[in-house]
Amino acid sequence: MEKFAPVKRSEDGQPVRYLIVDDSVFARKNLARMVESFGGLVVGEAGDGVSAISEYERLTPDIVLMDITMPQMEGIESAEKIVRDHPNARIVMVSSVGYQENIVAALQRGARHFVQKPVKPEVLYEVIKYVMRDDGVTTRGAGAGA
Amino acid sequence: MTAPPDDRMTELRQLFFETAGELVQKLNDEAMQLEKSPGDAETARSLRRTVHTLKGDAAACGFRELSELCHEFEDVLGNTAAAASVPELALRAADVFAAVLEAYRKGTKLPSIQALRMDIAHLAHPAPSGTEPAKKKKASAKTSPWSEYDQLAITRAAADGKQVHHVAVQVDPQCGMPIAARQMIQLALSGLGEVLALYPLEGSLGPGDRIEAALASEKPVEQIRAKCSIPSIALNVRVKPLRALAPSYRLPTVSVPDSAGKNKEEDAAPAGAHVTASDATPAGEQSAAAAMPGGPDNVLRVDxxxxxxxxxxxxxxxxxxxxxxxxxxxxxxxxxxxxxxxxxxxxxxxxxxxxxxxxxxxxxxxMVPVDQLFRRFPRIVRDVARQCGKEVDLLVKGGQTDLDKSILDAIAEPLTHMIRNAVGHGIETTEERVRAGKRPQGTLRLSAYHQGNHVVIELSDDGAGIDPDKVRQRALSQGLLTSEQAARLTETETLDLIMQPGFSTAEEITELSGRGVGLDVVHSVLGHLKGTVQIETALGRGTTFRLRLPLTMAIIRALLFCVEGRLYALPLNAVAEIARAFEADIHQVEHYEVLQLRNDVLPLLRLGAKPPTLPETARRKVFVLVIHSGERKFGVIVDEMEGEEELVIKALDDQSITTDLVSGASILGNGKVVLILNMIALMDRFTRGRVAATNTQMSGLLSSVAPVESMASAGGMATPDTRAHCTVGGRA
Missing domain, CATH: 1.20.58 (Methane Monooxygenase Hydroxylase; Chain G, domain 1)
Incomplete structure (x- = not known):
C-alpha cells in the first residue's frame, strides 16, 4: 500500500482531506484505508445522503467519495445538493456497474468523476490525481481547501 | 405570397402532416417488402429515399428532432453491413416517427426516441462482440461521424473564427461503465469549449469503443488532450484540427419561410458549404407531390x-x-x-x-379508395402474427374500390379489430395447422367490391372456424341468454352472439386482440353506418366476415310508410318486396305472427299495436314489407305506404333518442318529419323476440318511439333540423 506517491494539496502541501459517504461501514473503512495510502486524510464519514450534506458543510473536504444507493437520500440527490451550494465541491461517485445510469445522472448534476465498485486502489489513485490536478475550468477549485 | 407568414406556415404544416403520414405508411410498406425479399436493392433504395424525404420535409417545417432522427436512420441505411436488421428497425422507426408526428400535431410532449436512437446507433456501430474491436473501429471510421446538423454547426463555428477540433477518445476496455465514461468525456470537453457534436449517441457505447467529438475551443491542443486523458476511462486520445468539410454535403434545409432569416443564414455559411436555399424548398414540395396518387399536377388537397x-x-x-x-x-x-x-x-x-x-x-x-385503410393492415397482420408465433399471409383484393371517406374512417377501428382477431384467434398456430393437415402458413383474405348501392368488405381466414356450440355455451355461462333461448337459436343467430356486447372468449382478454374492445364494436359501428355484418364459418376451414356498407351516409333512398298515423322510413335497398295482406291472413304460430307468402312462411314483426281479433279487423288490409338481410328474411307490418323519397339524413342528438329503433330523421318536401328506422335494431328485436318467447314484445314496437316523434315535430330535434324545419315551414 505504500507504493503510491502521496497526493498533497498543491496550495499548502497539506494532505488531501476526504469525506467518505457510504451506508456500509466496511466500504467506508476500505475506502479510508485506500485514501490514507495515497497520503490523504479522512476528515469525516457519513452513512446517508442527508448527513453527507451536513458533514460537507461542517468540514468542507477537498474530495467527497459518494456511494449511490443509500438510505434517506440517495447519492445523486446528495451530490446535487452539495454541488448546488458549493460549485467547487469535488465529488467522486463510487458505484457498481449496474448503476451506470445513476452515474450519468450524477455526472450531469455536478459530480466530477466516478469509480466503479469493487474499487481498485490504482484506479482510485489516478482518479484522485485527475480530480485534484484539474486545471481547466476547475482551476479555481484547486485551492478551495485553503 | 401576400398571406401572412404564419398563415402560410400553418398551411405548410398541414401539408407536412398529411404527406408525412403517407411517408410513414410508405416506410411501413417498404420495410415489409424488404422483410419479404431481403437484399432487394431497389426497395432498400426506395426506403432510404422515403426516410430522406421525410427528413427534408421535417427540417423544412422546423421539426428538428424528427429530422435528426431520420437523418441518423438514413445514415444507417447506407451501411450495407447492417442490411439484415433494417426491416425490423424500419418498422420500429415508422412507429416512432408516427408517434413523434402525432406529438407535433397535437403540440404535446415528444415521445421517447432514445430507444430507437440507440438501435440506430447500434446498427451504425455494430455491437461489441468482445473479440473484434479492430473491425469495429474500422466500421465507425468509414462513415463520417458528423450529421448534417453537426456539419452546419461546425461550419458556423469555423465561420465565426473558432478553432474546431476533432477529438477521438477510446474508452478504456476495462471501464465497465462506458456511458458514464462518455458523460465524463463530455464534461471534460464542455469545460474546454463548445461541444458541437459528440458520437456515438448515448447508450450505444460499449467498452473499448471510440468516442468522437467536434469541439470548438481556443485551448491549445495539448491541454485538450491532457484534459481528455481521464484515468480509468480514456485509453488514447487524438486531437486534430477539423476544418475542411466535404464539399458534397448538403446544407440542411433551414427553409423556414422567412426570407430574411434565410438570407442571413446563407451569408453566414462559408463558400464551401454553400448550397442555395432554393434547393431545399422544391425537395419538400416534390416529396409532397410524389406521395400523392395521380401525379402532382392535377391533385388538389381540400379540407x-x-x-x-x-x-x-x-x-x-x-x-x-x-x-x-x-x-x-x-x-x-x-x-x-x-x-x-x-x-x-x-x-x-x-x-x-x-x-x-x-x-x-x-x-x-x-370517395376514397379503400386501399387508404387497407395498406395499414399488412403491418398489423405481421405484428400480431409474430406476437403469437404464427405465420399469416394477407391477400388484399379490390383496394381500388371507392368508399365514402367518413365511412372508411368509421370502419377503420372495427376492421382493424377484426383483423387482429382473425390473426390472433381465427388462424391456428403453425403446429395445429400442420396437425390438421393444412399449410403451415395461414391465409387472410381481405377484399372489397361493389354490390349495388353497397360496398362489401370481406375478411376471410382459413383458420379453425367458429364452433357454434362453444359460442352457445359461452353465452350461456356468461348469462347472455337462457338455455331455453339458446336451444332456439339458429346457427346464424348463434354466430351473431359473438358480436354482442359482453360476449368474450377467454383469449380475448389477453392483450393481443385489442384493448378491451370486443367484436361488439363491429356490430355497433355497422349499425350506426346502416350497414350489416354477416358471419359464415365452417369448422376447420375458416371464417368469413362480410361487411355490407352503404356507399355514402348522407343521402338514402327511402321507403316511406305509416304506422298508427305516424310517418316512418326504411332504407329502400333493405326492402326486397312489398306484399298486401288481410289481417285474417296473418296467423299466430307459437310466439310470433307469420304470413304465408307464396311458398314461404314469413315471420312478421308488427310495428304498431296488434288489433283485437274481431270480424271487422279481419277484413282490414295491411302492407307487409319483406326485408332481406343476409340470410334472414322477415316481414314488417305497416298500415299505409307513402311512397319513396330521397332523404337527407339528419342525425338526432342523443337526448331525443329514447330507443335504438330510430337511427335518424329527415324532413320531407312538405315539411313533415319522418323518422328513419334502424334496420339492425329491428332485426335484433326480431331475433330477440323470437327467443324471448313473449309476443307482447313482437308488436307495438314503435309505441316507445312515439314521444320522440312528437318531440321532433314540436321542434325538439337537434338544432340544424329545427332550422331546416322552420325554413321549410316558412316557404311552403
Missing part, C-alpha cells in the same frame, strides 16, 4: 370539411326539389289543364337530372 359543406348544400337542394315537386302536384290538381304545368314539369325534370349529377359528383369527391 374534408369544405366538401361536407358542399354536400350539405346539395342535401338542402334535394329538399328544395321535393318542395317543388309537392307544389307542382298541388298546382296540377288545381289547374289540370294549364300549359304552364307541362313547362314546370319539364323544367323540374331537367333540374332534377342536374341535381342528380351534382349529388353524385359531390359524393365522388368524398
Amino acid at each position: 374534408s370539411e369544405r366538401i361536407d359543406n358542399v354536400l350539405n348544400l346539395v342535401g338542402e337542394l334535394i329538399l328544395a326539389k321535393s318542395m317543388f315537386q309537392q307544389t307542382l302536384l298541388e298546382f296540377g290538381q288545381r289547374f289540370p289543364k294549364d300549359v304552364l304545368r307541362g313547362k314546370f314539369s319539364d323544367a323540374m325534370a331537367f333540374q332534377g337530372r342536374v341535381l342528380n349529377d351534382l349529388q353524385h359528383s359531390v359524393m365522388k369527391i368524398r
Whole structure:
C-alpha cells in the first residue's frame, strides 16, 4: 500500500482531506484505508445522503467519495445538493456497474468523476490525481481547501 | 405570397402532416417488402429515399428532432453491413416517427426516441462482440461521424473564427461503465469549449469503443488532450484540427419561410458549404407531390370539411326539389289543364337530372379508395402474427374500390379489430395447422367490391372456424341468454352472439386482440353506418366476415310508410318486396305472427299495436314489407305506404333518442318529419323476440318511439333540423 506517491494539496502541501459517504461501514473503512495510502486524510464519514450534506458543510473536504444507493437520500440527490451550494465541491461517485445510469445522472448534476465498485486502489489513485490536478475550468477549485 | 407568414406556415404544416403520414405508411410498406425479399436493392433504395424525404420535409417545417432522427436512420441505411436488421428497425422507426408526428400535431410532449436512437446507433456501430474491436473501429471510421446538423454547426463555428477540433477518445476496455465514461468525456470537453457534436449517441457505447467529438475551443491542443486523458476511462486520445468539410454535403434545409432569416443564414455559411436555399424548398414540395396518387399536377388537397359543406348544400337542394315537386302536384290538381304545368314539369325534370349529377359528383369527391385503410393492415397482420408465433399471409383484393371517406374512417377501428382477431384467434398456430393437415402458413383474405348501392368488405381466414356450440355455451355461462333461448337459436343467430356486447372468449382478454374492445364494436359501428355484418364459418376451414356498407351516409333512398298515423322510413335497398295482406291472413304460430307468402312462411314483426281479433279487423288490409338481410328474411307490418323519397339524413342528438329503433330523421318536401328506422335494431328485436318467447314484445314496437316523434315535430330535434324545419315551414 505504500507504493503510491502521496497526493498533497498543491496550495499548502497539506494532505488531501476526504469525506467518505457510504451506508456500509466496511466500504467506508476500505475506502479510508485506500485514501490514507495515497497520503490523504479522512476528515469525516457519513452513512446517508442527508448527513453527507451536513458533514460537507461542517468540514468542507477537498474530495467527497459518494456511494449511490443509500438510505434517506440517495447519492445523486446528495451530490446535487452539495454541488448546488458549493460549485467547487469535488465529488467522486463510487458505484457498481449496474448503476451506470445513476452515474450519468450524477455526472450531469455536478459530480466530477466516478469509480466503479469493487474499487481498485490504482484506479482510485489516478482518479484522485485527475480530480485534484484539474486545471481547466476547475482551476479555481484547486485551492478551495485553503 | 401576400398571406401572412404564419398563415402560410400553418398551411405548410398541414401539408407536412398529411404527406408525412403517407411517408410513414410508405416506410411501413417498404420495410415489409424488404422483410419479404431481403437484399432487394431497389426497395432498400426506395426506403432510404422515403426516410430522406421525410427528413427534408421535417427540417423544412422546423421539426428538428424528427429530422435528426431520420437523418441518423438514413445514415444507417447506407451501411450495407447492417442490411439484415433494417426491416425490423424500419418498422420500429415508422412507429416512432408516427408517434413523434402525432406529438407535433397535437403540440404535446415528444415521445421517447432514445430507444430507437440507440438501435440506430447500434446498427451504425455494430455491437461489441468482445473479440473484434479492430473491425469495429474500422466500421465507425468509414462513415463520417458528423450529421448534417453537426456539419452546419461546425461550419458556423469555423465561420465565426473558432478553432474546431476533432477529438477521438477510446474508452478504456476495462471501464465497465462506458456511458458514464462518455458523460465524463463530455464534461471534460464542455469545460474546454463548445461541444458541437459528440458520437456515438448515448447508450450505444460499449467498452473499448471510440468516442468522437467536434469541439470548438481556443485551448491549445495539448491541454485538450491532457484534459481528455481521464484515468480509468480514456485509453488514447487524438486531437486534430477539423476544418475542411466535404464539399458534397448538403446544407440542411433551414427553409423556414422567412426570407430574411434565410438570407442571413446563407451569408453566414462559408463558400464551401454553400448550397442555395432554393434547393431545399422544391425537395419538400416534390416529396409532397410524389406521395400523392395521380401525379402532382392535377391533385388538389381540400379540407374534408369544405366538401361536407358542399354536400350539405346539395342535401338542402334535394329538399328544395321535393318542395317543388309537392307544389307542382298541388298546382296540377288545381289547374289540370294549364300549359304552364307541362313547362314546370319539364323544367323540374331537367333540374332534377342536374341535381342528380351534382349529388353524385359531390359524393365522388368524398370517395376514397379503400386501399387508404387497407395498406395499414399488412403491418398489423405481421405484428400480431409474430406476437403469437404464427405465420399469416394477407391477400388484399379490390383496394381500388371507392368508399365514402367518413365511412372508411368509421370502419377503420372495427376492421382493424377484426383483423387482429382473425390473426390472433381465427388462424391456428403453425403446429395445429400442420396437425390438421393444412399449410403451415395461414391465409387472410381481405377484399372489397361493389354490390349495388353497397360496398362489401370481406375478411376471410382459413383458420379453425367458429364452433357454434362453444359460442352457445359461452353465452350461456356468461348469462347472455337462457338455455331455453339458446336451444332456439339458429346457427346464424348463434354466430351473431359473438358480436354482442359482453360476449368474450377467454383469449380475448389477453392483450393481443385489442384493448378491451370486443367484436361488439363491429356490430355497433355497422349499425350506426346502416350497414350489416354477416358471419359464415365452417369448422376447420375458416371464417368469413362480410361487411355490407352503404356507399355514402348522407343521402338514402327511402321507403316511406305509416304506422298508427305516424310517418316512418326504411332504407329502400333493405326492402326486397312489398306484399298486401288481410289481417285474417296473418296467423299466430307459437310466439310470433307469420304470413304465408307464396311458398314461404314469413315471420312478421308488427310495428304498431296488434288489433283485437274481431270480424271487422279481419277484413282490414295491411302492407307487409319483406326485408332481406343476409340470410334472414322477415316481414314488417305497416298500415299505409307513402311512397319513396330521397332523404337527407339528419342525425338526432342523443337526448331525443329514447330507443335504438330510430337511427335518424329527415324532413320531407312538405315539411313533415319522418323518422328513419334502424334496420339492425329491428332485426335484433326480431331475433330477440323470437327467443324471448313473449309476443307482447313482437308488436307495438314503435309505441316507445312515439314521444320522440312528437318531440321532433314540436321542434325538439337537434338544432340544424329545427332550422331546416322552420325554413321549410316558412316557404311552403
